[in-house]
Amino acid sequence: MSIKFNLFYFILFFVFLSCYSQNENQYIIASGGRGGNYIKVGSYISKQYNNTFNSNFTSIETNGSIDNIELLKNNFADFAIVQRNVLLNSLYDESNGINNIEVIIPLFEEKLLIYSRSEKPIDINFFKLSLLNSKKNIGFTSNKGYTYKLFKYVSKYMSFNNDNLNEIFKSYKELIDDFKDGKIDYIVSFSLPIKELESIKNTNLVYFNKENVDLIENRIPNLFGTTLKDNENQYTLGSWTFFIGDKNKIKKLKHPENLVKTLCNITENPISNIITTSLSKYKTNKKWNNKYLKGIPIHKNLIEELGYVQNNFYRNLFILSIFIFIILIIRYLTKKHILPNISYLYLWIRFKHIILGILILIGLYFFSIQTLIISESLFYKDMGIKSQLLNLSNKDLHFWLLIRNLTGNDSGIFPLSAVGKLMLSFSSYLIWIGTILIAVSEYIAYQISKKRKRGLMPIKFENHIVIIGWNDTTNNFIKETINSAKQYNNKSEKIVCIVPFSEKIIETDKVLKELHSLKNLYFVSGRTRDKNTLELANIHKANSVVLLAEDNSSDADERTLLRALAISRFCRLKSKEIVDVITTNNQYKKHKVDKYIDSIYIIAEINDSQYKIDLLDADVNEVIVTSSYGKSIITQTMLNHGVSKVLDEILQFNEYNEFYIIDLANPKNIHLQNKTFDELLLPLRKQKILLIAIKVIYHDENDNIIIDSDEINRLLFNDNLQRDVIVNPITDDEINRKTDEDDQLIVFTTNKKDLVKQVGKVVF
Numbered sequence: 118m119s120i121k122f123n124l125f126y127f128i129l130f131f132v133f134l135s136c137y138s139q140n141e142n143q144y145i146i147a148s149g150g151r152g153g154n155y156i157k158v159g160s161y162i163s164k165q166y167n168n169t170f171n172s173n174f175t176s177i178e179t180n181g182s183i184d185n186i187e188l189l190k191n192n193f194a195d196f197a198i199v200q201r202n203v204l205l206n207s208l209y210d211e212s213n214g215i216n217n218i219e220v221i222i223p224l225f226e227e228k229l230l231i232y233s234r235s236e237k238p239i240d241i242n243f244f245k246l247s248l249l250n251s252k253k254n255i256g257f258t259s260n261k262g263y264t265y266k267l268f269k270y271v272s273k274y275m276s277f278n279n280d281n282l283n284e285i286f287k288s289y290k291e292l293i294d295d296f297k298d299g300k301i302d303y304i305v306s307f308s309l310p311i312k313e314l315e316s317i318k319n320t321n322l323v324y325f326n327k328e329n330v331d332l333i334e335n336r337i338p339n340l341f342g343t344t345l346k347d348n349e350n351q352y353t354l355g356s357w358t359f360f361i362g363d364k365n366k367i368k369k370l371k372h373p374e375n376l377v378k379t380l381c382n383i384t385e386n387p388i389s390n391i392i393t394t395s396l397s398k399y400k401t402n403k404k405w406n407n408k409y410l411k412g413i414p415i416h417k418n419l420i421e422e423l424g425y426v427q428n429n430f431y432r433n434l435f436i437l438s439i440f441i442f443i444i445l446i447i448r449y450l451t452k453k454h455i456l457p458n459i460s461y462l463y464l465w466i467r468f469k470h471i472i473l474g475i476l477i478l479i480g481l482y483f484f485s486i487q488t489l490i491i492s493e494s495l496f497y498k499d500m501g502i503k504s505q506l507l508n509l510s511n512k513d514l515h516f517w518l519l520i521r522n523l524t525g526n527d528s529g530i531f532p533l534s535a536v537g538k539l540m541l542s543f544s545s546y547l548i549w550i551g552t553i554l555i556a557v558s559e560y561i562a563y564q565i566s567k568k569r570k571r572g573l574m575p576i577k578f579e580n581h582i583v584i585i586g587w588n589d590t591t592n593n594f595i596k597e598t599i600n601s602a603k604q605y606n607n608k609s610e611k612i613v614c615i616v617p618f619s620e621k622i623i624e625t626d627k628v629l630k631e632l633h634s635l636k637n638l639y640f641v642s643g644r645t646r647d648k649n650t651l652e653l654a655n656i657h658k659a660n661s662v663v664l665l666a667e668d669n670s671s672d673a674d675e676r677t678l679l680r681a682l683a684i685s686r687f688c689r690l691k692s693k694e695i696v697d698v699i700t701t702n703n704q705y706k707k708h709k710v711d712k713y714i715d716s717i718y719i720i721a722e723i724n725d726s727q728y729k730i731d732l733l734d735a736d737v738n739e740v741i742v743t744s745s746y747g748k749s750i751i752t753q754t755m756l757n758h759g760v761s762k763v764l765d766e767i768l769q770f771n772e773y774n775e776f777y778i779i780d781l782a783n784p785k786n787i788h789l790q791n792k793t794f795d796e797l798l799l800p801l802r803k804q805k806i807l808l809i810a811i812k813v814i815y816h817d818e819n820d821n822i823i824i825d826s827d828e829i830n831r832l833l834f835n836d837n838l839q840r841d842v843i844v845n846p847i848t849d850d851e852i853n854r855k856t857d858e859d860d861q862l863i864v865f866t867t868n869k870k871d872l873v874k875q876v877g878k879v880v881f
Contacts, residue, residue: 142173143172143173144166144173144174144175144196145194145195146162146163146174146175146176146177146194146196146197146198147177147184147193148160148176149179149180149185150178150180150181152289152290153306153308154308154311155179155198155358157388158224158360158388159177161386163176165380169372169375170370170371171371172370180258180259181258181264182199182200182262182263182358183262183263185198186203186215189215189361189363190508192497192503195363195366196361196362197362198224198359198360199358199359199361200356200358200359201339201356201358201409201413202337202338202339204218205412205413208412213505213529214508215508216508217508217509217510217513218362218364218414219361219362219367219414220360220361220410220416221376221377221416221418221419222376222380223357223358223359223360223395223396224359224392224395225357225391225392225395226343226357227308227309227356227358228307228308228353229264229267229271229354229355230311230322230353231305232303232304232323233321233323234302235319236319236321238321238322238323238345239321239322239323240324240326241323241324241326248282249278249281253282253303254285254301254303255283255285255305256285256286256287256301256304258286258287258289259286263307265305267307267337270333271354274332274333275329285301289311292304296314307356322345324352325354326350327352330342330352339356340356342354357409362376362416364414364510373418374418377396377419381393381396396422399423400422400424406423462635463634463635466636467562467566470559470562471555474558478547478555485540485544485547486514488536488540489541489544490506490507490514492534492535492537492540493507493532493533493537494507495534500533504531504532504533504537505529505531506530506532506537518541518544518545522544522548569633569639571619571620572618572619572640572641572642573642574639574653575653575655576639576655579659580659581612581660582611582660582661582662582663583613583615583663584612584614585615585662585663585680585684586665586666586673586680586722587622587665588665588666591614592626592629595612595629595638598610599637599638609637611636611637611638612637613639613641613654615640615641615650615654616640617642617643617644618642619642623640645680646679646683651683651687656684657687657688657692659717660718662720663719663722664677664722664737666722666723669724670724671724673724674723674724674728677721677728678732678735681719681732681735681736684719685717685719685735688736691716692716706816707818707820708823714823714827716821716825717736719738719739720740721737721740723740723742723743724742724744725742725744726742726745729742733826736826774807774866774867775865776809776864776865777863777864777865777869778812779861779862779864779872781860781861781862785873785876785877788879789862789876789879790856790858790860792881793855793856794808795846795852797811800880800881801862803879804876804878804879805866805867806876807864807865808862808863809844811842812842812843812861812862813843813860814841814859815832815859838851839851842863
């Protein structure tokens with residue numbers, strides 16, 4: 118049911134996406150200001166991607182990294198060029214950050230450059246003093262970009278006289294023209310060197326000393342000190358610039374594996390050379406990967422280019438080795454009996470309500486989350502207002518929801534759609550209510566387990582085996598019965614024991630305790646002659662009842678007789694409550710019988726044969742006198758040496774031959790019908806099946822097998838037969854009797870699996 122539900126949900130999810138998707142062939146790259154390096158690189162990338170992908174990439178002009186992050190966050194752009202420090206600040210901004218992105222490739226290292234009209238480089242302190250004496254015009258491309266923001270921070274830390282700074286905001290081209298004309302004294306840029314400025318005569322850079330850089334680097338995160346034009350004594354601030362993309366948009370590309378290689382395959386292009394050189398530096402300098410890419414999501418193809426795949430392999434191999442080592446330690450401790458040997462089947466039976474509860478909670482949780490995402494996406498497509506939830510990656514969305522549910526802190530993020538709000542509330546209450554329900558179910562399961570152990574739980578199933586009478590060998594008898602049923606009949610028999618007190622028996626035998634835990638063995642506490650106890654054991658619907666002698670005394674046989682009478686009386690009364698249902702299946706002859714005949718098959722063990730007739734009169738179907746069997750075997754063995762070995766071979770389970778029943782009512786065995794004993798004997802033997810007996814079966818009008826001995830004897834008399842199990846036919850009636858549709862063949866063969874194949878090969 119769970120698999121079908123998940124399949125239906127995912128189909129529905131993809132239908133929603135296909136119905137409300139944007140134009141998947143249009144992609145926007147947020148670059149930078151006109152005339153700057155970002156717009157040039159953005160144009161180069163869009164051109165290369167247009168040639169590689171069957172899509173339309175467009176590079177747009179922006180105010181730089183901060184603006185690009187906002188465009189990505191609000192879905193106005195799909196890819197962007199951003200500085201590492203701006204990206205990190207946004208990634209870890211819990212209230213207004215962006216998460217669902219990944220780095221495609223490192224582009225280049227940028228530096229804080231302050232261009233001055235001077236004959237030689239200027240120390241930052243000289244720049245500071247110049248502001249005290251006269252007004253200076255300083256140019257920026259935007260008052261919203263990171264360059265302007267960074268310069269304002271530097272001004273504070275260096276205590277510039279900002280009153281004498283006249284800020285001018287123009288494009289690069291306009292700033293350079295004004296710089297040439299002497300209208301601007303300084304141009305500030307956080308980028309690659311600007312060739313147009315460096316080609317102007319008497320143009321140099323303002324530099325910092327090491328102490329100034331250390332101060333600013335310490336206070337402004339994610340920037341690093343670097344030398345200016347490879348001069349070891351002239352410093353400035355630096356940062357790497359990355360090309361990043363929205364994960365969802367990257368997934369829509371037909372061949373996203375070409376995102377990295379496409380930007381590095383044209384060696385004659387200067388921008389391609391810069392990108393290739395940067396990538397080469399990261400490949401050769403592994404420390405850079407940890408220093409500059411740590412904590413940032415990376416596209417898988419960049420990971421491959423940087424050689425991370427081998428490292429991940431060894432890391433995963435190491436984790437797997439630890440896991441295997443722990444398993445081996447647990448197995449060793451289990452074999453040494455230091456740790457208990459826990460059955461996985463027992464864990465499932467005992468804790469399946471918890472396992473299923475957790476799986477249902479997980480399924481409902483992911484259903485609510487996916488519905489939340491879909492509803493927010495549809496709301497954005499309908500209203501044009503983007504929920505901040507769509508900026509979260511899957512990992513961050515789950516983490517945000519966890520924090521919100523545990524602490525109530527939503528970090529200023531909330532759904533906008535009505536369905537989204539409903540799903541958020543549903544997922545929030547789901548965790549707490551689900552946990553409470555699982556805890557309650559565990560409490561109920563624990564109480565039921567205690568009740569089962571005390572033998573107070575009613576038996577609901579049918580066709581079980583009921584064992585009554587406990588002696589020193591009963592526990593071994595139960596173990597052998599269950600093991601034999603599994604080994605030779607491929608059946609898991611359910612056994613119910615009626616005992617006065619069950620807890621003591623369970624605790625004193627480890628095997629019985631395990632069988633009870635695995636629900637192969639059940640106990641009902643009480644007395645057999647108590648109607649409520651028999652009702653609790655559902656004895657009237659059992660396959661058979663076994664009455665074991667509690668000891669070797671005559672009193673034990675008397676108790677067995679009383680129990681047989683109580684069970685027979687109870688089952689007869691129960692049969693009166695059952696309404697006749699006449700079957701329409703007429704594949705074999707039905708017999709009209711008394712409605713209240715014996716309806717439960719009882720096998721009794723006694724010590725003294727004098728009770729045998731009384732037990733048979735009490736509706737016991739088979740009586741086993743254990744003492745007489747033993748003496749008979751000894752007598753037969755004295756007179757015929759080797760008989761006991763034959764009996765051992767026949768009576769005890771072994772790997773060679775076992776008793777099995779071939780039911781002729783099965784349509785697959787129709788070719789064995791209407792055959793005499795002798796006609797069946799040789800063809801079966803050719804298939805390595807030894808026919809032992811033909812069991813004559815009679816059915817009543819309700820299609821039940823008749824087990825009442827008096828009724829069976831009456832029907833046998835009508836068929837001129839003296840016994841219902843024909844072993845070695847003697848009389849003419851037995852020799853000439855042909856099998857009919859409801860007979861059973863008792864045979865001796867190797868195993869049940871081979872028996873099915875061998876019976877199908879029998880040819881007459």
